[in-house]
Amino acid sequence: MSRTFIDGIIKNNLILVLAIGLCPTLAVTTSAYNGLGMGLAATFVLIFSNLIISAFRNIIPDNLRIPIFIVIIATFVTVVDYTLKAYVPFLSVQLGVFVPLIVVNCGILGRAEGFAYDHSPGYALMDGLGIGLGFTIILFVMGTIREILGQGIWLKIPGMFSGFKVFGEAFTNSSVILMILPPGGFLTIALLMGIFNLFRRK
Amino acid sequence: MLQLTPAPHISSGTNTKKIMYSVILALTPALIGSVYFFGWRALFLTILSVLSAEVTEYLFQKVTGRESRISNGSAVITGILLAFNISVNSPWWLPVAGSIFAIFVAKQVFGGLGYNIFNPALAGRAFLMASWPSLMTGRWIAPNSGTLSGLSSITLDGVTQATPLSLLKLHQGESVIQSLNSPGMLKALFFGNVGGCIGETSALLLLIGALYLFIKGYADWRISVGYIGSIFIFSGILYLFRVSPVNPLFHILAGGVMLGGLFMATDLVTSPVTRKGRWIFGFGGGIICVLIRLWGGYPEGVSYSILLMNMFVPLLDRMAPKVYGGLK
Numbered sequence: 001m002s003r004t005f006i007d008g009i010i011k012n013n014l015i016l017v018l019a020i021g022l023c024p025t026l027a028v029t030t031s032a033y034n035g036l037g038m039g040l041a042a043t044f045v046l047i048f049s050n051l052i053i054s055a056f057r058n059i060i061p062d063n064l065r066i067p068i069f070i071v072i073i074a075t076f077v078t079v080v081d082y083t084l085k086a087y088v089p090f091l092s093v094q095l096g097v098f099v100p101l102i103v104v105n106c107g108i109l110g111r112a113e114g115f116a117y118d119h120s121p122g123y124a125l126m127d128g129l130g131i132g133l134g135f136t137i138i139l140f141v142m143g144t145i146r147e148i149l150g151q152g153i154w155l156k157i158p159g160m161f162s163g164f165k166v167f168g169e170a171f172t173n174s175s176v177i178l179m180i181l182p183p184g185g186f187l188t189i190a191l192l193m194g195i196f197n198l199f200r201r202k
Numbered sequence: 203m204l205q206l207t208p209a210p211h212i213s214s215g216t217n218t219k220k221i222m223y224s225v226i227l228a229l230t231p232a233l234i235g236s237v238y239f240f241g242w243r244a245l246f247l248t249i250l251s252v253l254s255a256e257v258t259e260y261l262f263q264k265v266t267g268r269e270s271r272i273s274n275g276s277a278v279i280t281g282i283l284l285a286f287n288i289s290v291n292s293p294w295w296l297p298v299a300g301s302i303f304a305i306f307v308a309k310q311v312f313g314g315l316g317y318n319i320f321n322p323a324l325a326g327r328a329f330l331m332a333s334w335p336s337l338m339t340g341r342w343i344a345p346n347s348g349t350l351s352g353l354s355s356i357t358l359d360g361v362t363q364a365t366p367l368s369l370l371k372l373h374q375g376e377s378v379i380q381s382l383n384s385p386g387m388l389k390a391l392f393f394g395n396v397g398g399c400i401g402e403t404s405a406l407l408l409l410i411g412a413l414y415l416f417i418k419g420y421a422d423w424r425i426s427v428g429y430i431g432s433i434f435i436f437s438g439i440l441y442l443f444r445v446s447p448v449n450p451l452f453h454i455l456a457g458g459v460m461l462g463g464l465f466m467a468t469d470l471v472t473s474p475v476t477r478k479g480r481w482i483f484g485f486g487g488g489i490i491c492v493l494i495r496l497w498g499g500y501p502e503g504v505s506y507s508i509l510l511m512n513m514f515v516p517l518l519d520r521m522a523p524k525v526y527g528g529l530k
Contacts, residue, residue, distance in 0.1 A: 176299075178333040187307065194311070 001126050008130020014107045015138045015189065016196045021107025024098045025139060026185035030150065033157050035143025036136065037091045041084065041099060043132025045076040046108050047125065050116040054124030057117050069112045074103045090158040107135065142188050150180030218315070221420045221470070222275030228411035229282050229465065235407040236400045239345035240290035244400045247290065251297035252281030258305040268314070276315045280304050283323035286401025286461060287505070288330065291341040296334065300326040320512045321472045324462075324505045331505075339501070342368070342397040365397045367457045370448060371501040379447045391455035402461040405454075412464035421468035424477060428484020429463040429491075430454050436492045446496055453492065462504035463487075472512045479518035487511040 014021050024042070029035045052072050053060070060068050081099050084092040092099065102108065111131055116124040147163075148154050152172030156163030165172055178184050236244040255277040263270045284300045304326030312318045331338050342365050366387065369378055381387060390396050394404025401408075415421040438450035446453070453459070467473060467487055474483050487507045494503025 174293075174334060174337075176333045177335075178329060181332060183332065190311075 001122060004123050004126040005130040008127050008132075009134035009137070010200075012131065013134045013138065013196075014131055015135065016193050018107070018110065019193075020110050021105045021135065022189070024101065024105060025142065025189065026182065028095055028098050029139055029142040029146055029185060029188070030180045031094075031147040032140055032143035032155050034091070034094050035139035035141075037084070037088070038095055038098065039132070039136025039139040041080045041095070042102055042105065042108065043128075043136055044080055045073060045102050046111060046132045046135075047128035048076045049073045049108060049112055050124040050128035051121055053112045054116040054119055054121040060117075065113070065117065066109075069109060070103065073108055073112070077102045090160075094158065107131070138192065142185070142192065145188050146179045146184055149176045150178070150184060151175050218276070219274050222279060224415060224418055224420050225279050225465070226275060226282065228415045229279070229286075229401070231407040231410050232286065232401045232404060232461075233282065235394055235404045236286070236290075239394055239403060240343070240400060244285075244290050247288065247292065247294070247297050247400065248282055248285035250294060251285035251301045252278050254298040255281035255284070255301040255305050258302045259310065262306060262310045263314075271315065274315070277305055280309070280322045280326070282401075283321075283461075283466060284326045287323065287327040287399050287458070288338065289341045289343070289398075290400050291343050292337055296330060296337060299333075300330045303329040316471055318471055319515070320509055321466050321469045324466055324509050324512075327505050328509060331500075339368070344397050345395055345403065365457070365501070366391065366452070367398075367495070367501040370456075370495075382448050382452055388451055388455060391452070396456075399458065399461075402458040405460045408460040408464055412468075415468075420470075421464070422473070422477075422480055424480045425468045425473055425484040426463050428481045429467050429488045430459060430484075432485040432488030433459055433463075433492055436489055437496075440492070440496065446492075453495070457495075457502045458504040459491065462491075462508055466505075467508050467511070472515060474515050474518040476519065476522055479515075479521055482518055483511050483515065486514065 010017075012018060015025055021042070024038055028038045049069070049072050053069060077100060080102070081092075084095070084099060111127060115127045119127070144154060147156065148166050151163075152165060152167060152175040153163030154166050155161065176184075179188070233245070233248060236248075256272055259277040260270065260272045262268075263272070281297075281301050284304055285297050288296055288300070304322040307329075308320050308325030309315070309318045309322040327338075364372070366382055370382060372378075387396075391403075392405050394407065396403055412421065412426065416423045416426075434450045434454050437446050437448075437453040440446035441449050463484070467484060474480050487510070490507035490510055491503040494500060494506060500506070
C-alpha cells in the first residue's frame with residue numbers, strides 16, 4: 001500500500017510523468033499560493049472520488065461508468081467550490097473557473113478510470129493521496145518559480161500577506177513578466193520535466 | 203600506413219568555424235557604425251551580450267557533459283545580433299538576460315547548433331519584449347554622431363527621441379507623415395543617423411557586410427531579396443492605394459528590415475534548404491512584417507515575422523525535389 005502512495009508521487013506523477021491535468025497547472029500557477037490552493041482542492045476531490053468509485057466498482061455498470069464517474073467527481077467539486085467560497089474567498093476569486101473545471105480534469109478522471117475502478121478502496125485511497133500530493137508539490141514548485149521570477153515575491157496571499165521580497169526591491173521592480181504569462185508556464189513545466197527525467201534516468 | 207576513406211575526397215575547405223567568423227566579420231561594419239552613432243555604450247553592451255552568450259554555452263555543455271564547441275563562434279553571432287536588437291539606453295543586465303535565454307532555451311535545449319528551430323537571437327529578443335516591454339520600446343535616444351559619448355546609461359546629452367517607426371505608429375498628423383516621406387529622412391535612414399536599436403540603424407553598413415557574405419556564399423541572397431523585396435512590393439501597393447501613409451523605401455530602410463532580412467532570416471540553421479523554399483520563406487516573412495507594422499500592435503514586425511516563418515521551415519523543407527528515377 002505504501003508502494004502505491006510513493007508511486008503516486010513519483011512514478012505516476014500526474015504532471016511530470018503522465019502529463020495529464022496540465023490545463024489548470026498552466027493556468028493557476030502564477031503564484032505559489034494559487035498553486036497550493038489548486039493542488040489541495042484537486043487532492044480532496046481525488047481522494048474521495050477514488051474512494052467512492054473504488055467502493056462501488058462492482059455495482060457501476062461498465063458501459064455507463066464515465067457518466068457515473070463524472071457525477072461522483074462533480075459532487076466533491078461542488079463541496080470544494082462552496083468551501084473555498086465560504087472560507088477563502090480571495091483564493092476562490094483567483095482560481096475562478098478552474099475550480100468548477102476540476103470536474104473535467106483528466107487527471108482525476110484518469111485515476112478513476114485507470115486505477116480506482118479496478119482496485120480495492122484501500123489502494124484507491126493511497127493512490128488518491130499519493131497522486132494528490134505529487135500534483136500539489138509540482139503546482140507549488142511551479143507557482144514558486146513563476147512567482148519569484150515573474151513578480152519578485154514569494155508566497156503572496158491576497159488580502160493577508162504581501163509576500164517575501166526574495167531578490168530585493170530592484171528585482172521586484174523589473175521582474176521577468178514573461179514568467180507569469182502563459183509562455184512562462186510552458187517553459188517552467190518543460191524545464192521541470194527535463195530535470196525530473198535527468199534524475200530518474202540515473 | 204595507407205588510409206582508405208570513401209569518396210568524396212575533395213574538401214571545400216569550408217567549415218562551421220570559417221562561416222561563423224565570416225559572419226562576425228560581416229557584422230563588424232555595423233558594430234563600428236553603432237559606436238559612431240550611439241557612443242561607447244553600444245560596444246559595451248555588445249561585449250556583455252557576447253560574453254554572457256559564450257559563458258552560457260560553455261556552462262551548458264560542461265554541465266550536460268557534451269563536447270565543448272564554444273570556439274566555433276556561433277554564440278558570438280547570437281550575442282552580437284541580440285545586442286543589435288536593443289536600445290543603447292538599456293540597463294546592462296538586459297542583453298545578459300536576453301543572451302542567456304537565447305542560448306539556453308532557444309538553442310541548447312533543442313540540441314545545440316544545427317538543431318534549433320528558432321533563430322536564437324530573435325527568440326531572445328521576443329523574450330525581452332514580453333518581459334520588459336517598457337525597456338524595449340520606450341527608451342530610444344537620438345544618435346549623437348561623431349561625438350563619442352561615454353558608457354553611462356542615461357546619457358545627459360542624449361535626447362530621447364521616438365524612432366521613425368514609432369512616429370508612424372502614433373499617427374501624429376499630416377506634417378509628421380510628410381517628414382517621414384521626405385528625402386532627408388530616407389537619407390538619414392540609409393546612413394543610419396536615426397534613433398533605433400544599436401545595430402539596425404545603418405542600412406548602408408549592414409548591406410556592405412551582407413554583400414561580403416553573399417559573395418562568399420555563406421548566406422543566400424534569395425532569402426534577403428525575397429524578404430526585403432516583398433516588403434517593398436507589398437508596402438508599395440498599399441502606398442499606391444493610400445492604405446500605407448509612407449512610401450515603400452521608408453519601409454525597407456526603417457527599423458530592422460535590413461538587419462533582419464540580411465542577417466537573421468539568412469541564418470543557415472533556421473532557413474529552408476531548397477531554393478524554392480527560400481523564396482517562399484523570404485516572401486512570407488515580408489508580408490507578415492508589413493501586416494504587423496500597419497495593423498499590428500507593435501511598431502516593428504521584423505522579429506516576429508522571421509520567428510513565424512522559422513516555424514514553417516520544416517514544412518518548406520518537405521518540398522525538396524524528387525529523387526531522379528526514385529519511386530513515387
